[in-house]
Amino acid sequence: MKTIALVTFDQFTDLDLFLMWDILGRNQQDWSVRILATSATITSAHGLKIDVHGPVSEANTADAVLFSSGKQGIPAALQNPEFLPSLKLDSRKQYIGSICAGAFILERLGLLAQSQATTHPEAQAALHARGVEVVERALVCRERVATAGGCLAAMYLVGWLVESLFGVTKRQETLLPVLPAGQQEHYEQLISKSIQQARGLL
Amino acid sequence: MKTIALVTFDQFTDLDLFLMWDILGRNQQDWSVRILATSATITSAHGLKIDVHGPVSEANTADAVLFSSGKQGIPAALQNPEFLPSLKLDSRKQYIGSICAGAFILERLGLLAQSQATTHPEAQAALHARGVEVVERALVCRERVATAGGCLAAMYLVGWLVESLFGVTKRQETLLPVLPAGQQEHYEQLISKSIQQARGLL
Numbered sequence: 001m002k003t004i005a006l007v008t009f010d011q012f013t014d015l016d017l018f019l020m021w022d023i024l025g026r027n028q029q030d031w032s033v034r035i036l037a038t039s040a041t042i043t044s045a046h047g048l049k050i051d052v053h054g055p056v057s058e059a060n061t062a063d064a065v066l067f068s069s070g071k072q073g074i075p076a077a078l079q080n081p082e083f084l085p086s087l088k089l090d091s092r093k094q095y096i097g098s099i100c101a102g103a104f105i106l107e108r109l110g111l112l113a114q115s116q117a118t119t120h121p122e123a124q125a126a127l128h129a130r131g132v133e134v135v136e137r138a139l140v141c142r143e144r145v146a147t148a149g150g151c152l153a154a155m156y157l158v159g160w161l162v163e164s165l166f167g168v169t170k171r172q173e174t175l176l177p178v179l180p181a182g183q184q185e186h187y188e189q190l191i192s193k194s195i196q197q198a199r200g201l202l
Numbered sequence: 203m204k205t206i207a208l209v210t211f212d213q214f215t216d217l218d219l220f221l222m223w224d225i226l227g228r229n230q231q232d233w234s235v236r237i238l239a240t241s242a243t244i245t246s247a248h249g250l251k252i253d254v255h256g257p258v259s260e261a262n263t264a265d266a267v268l269f270s271s272g273k274q275g276i277p278a279a280l281q282n283p284e285f286l287p288s289l290k291l292d293s294r295k296q297y298i299g300s301i302c303a304g305a306f307i308l309e310r311l312g313l314l315a316q317s318q319a320t321t322h323p324e325a326q327a328a329l330h331a332r333g334v335e336v337v338e339r340a341l342v343c344r345e346r347v348a349t350a351g352g353c354l355a356a357m358y359l360v361g362w363l364v365e366s367l368f369g370v371t372k373r374q375e376t377l378l379p380v381l382p383a384g385q386q387e388h389y390e391q392l393i394s395k396s397i398q399q400a401r402g403l404l
Contacts, residue, residue, distance in 0.1 A: 013224070014220050014223060014224040014227070015220060015221055015224035015225070015380060018216050018217060018220035018221075018224075019217055019220075019221070021216060021248065021250075022215070022217035022220075022248060022353070023217070025216070025248035026248075046223065046224060046227035046228075048223075048252050048253075049252070049253060050250050050251070051250075118383055119383075120379075120383070121383050121386075122379070124383075136383055136384040137383060137384045138382035138383050138384055138385050139382075148382075149382065149383035149384075150379075150380065150381050150382040150383040150385070150386075151224070151379070151380035151381075152354070152357070152380050152381060152382050152389075153382035153383065155354070177322075177324070177352075177353070178217060178353035178354050179352050179354060180340035180341075180350075180352040180354050180355035180358065180396070181320055181321075181322070181323050181326075181338055181339060181340050181351035181352040182320075182338040182339045182351075183340050183352070183355075183392075183396075184352075186392070187354075190385075190388070194382070194385075
């Protein structure tokens with residue numbers, strides 16, 4: 001069974017974390033998913049308090065690590081003296097991804113060097129200022145590292161991860177239950193196209 | 203300022219509630235949004251425990267009431283002796299909507315009589331068995347009552363509500379920040395078309 005870590009922090013963007021959490025949490029056979037933070041309880045950007053499942057350092061041994069976002073949460077996490085030093089990730093062995101401002105963590109971990117990346121449209125200029133080549137795309141990936149931008153693009157990030165670990169059929173099975181009724185084919189095409197574009201196949 | 207109640211219960215579907223919560227929670231000028239349940243703390247289908255903001259009866263005085271979903275959560279809520287009796291809604295004055303299995307609550311409240319409705323694809327047969335004319339659509343509305351089906355259709359439900367209360371421009375402003383980067387126009391068309399179809403305008 002694969003292990004997936006969702007790394008988060010105080011003032012996380014509610015939708016970005018919970019979208020990944022819900023879609024991935026529906027499968028309990030192929031992988032387990034855990035929410036990690038530097039404190040046992042964290043509060044979302046909109047004020048929901050949740051208990052997390054373990055410390056950030058648990059991400060170091062996970063098969064995949066996805067970073068959530070937060071306009072205030074990300075700068076605070078990057079300044080938290082415990083946060084970045086807890087992370088010893090290896091992009092040769094682990095799949096690593098981010099949604100929206102989570103890209104700033106990947107950048108600080110040196111995972112976006114000489115690579116294109118994406119983030120939330122409102123954060124593009126700031127990521128570019130860190131020396132990253134930012135592109136106006138919902139999903140960008142390079143080998144085992146992916147960035148996604150715009151909250152709902154979290155579904156593409158999750159799709160990319162499941163497809164990378166288990167193939168296209170499992171990715172389709174995983175996302176189907178959350179697609180709008182009567183529009184499943186349309187969304188399947190949109191998801192497939194976004195992932196293939198990110199892989200440079202389109 | 204308008205008041206929006208998100209009514210939920212134990213074993214709620216994480217994504218459905220949090221998608222409405224996050225999108226609506228970004229605006230603190232035009233409306234306030236509160237999560238309501240029969241107990242002060244509830245646990246999601248995937249095991250997240252959250253504190254709610256008030257009792258279900260608060261929905262009776264809200265301008266809009268949106269019901270969340272849950273495969274196990276809905277049957278349990280309908281059997282909870284406190285749940286349905288707390289609700290005295292008025293669809294002549296209040297906007298009332300549901301995502302996925304939330305439609306079963308609207309049905310029990312008599313809000314789907316002689317009306318089409320939608321729900322999660324896996325729950326369509328059961329809703330039909332309750333005498334409702336179920337259609338394979340992401341969003342269905344009739345006057346001030348709307349049903350949405352398939353978790354991500356929660357964005358159409360929220361869109362319908364904001365457009366009903368404040369017009370198209372506010373609806374666009376509200377949804378824009380969560381749309382995938384580089385695909386905003388595509389999603390705007392999809393959202394606009396889904397709402398117009400639900401209103402019988404397409």
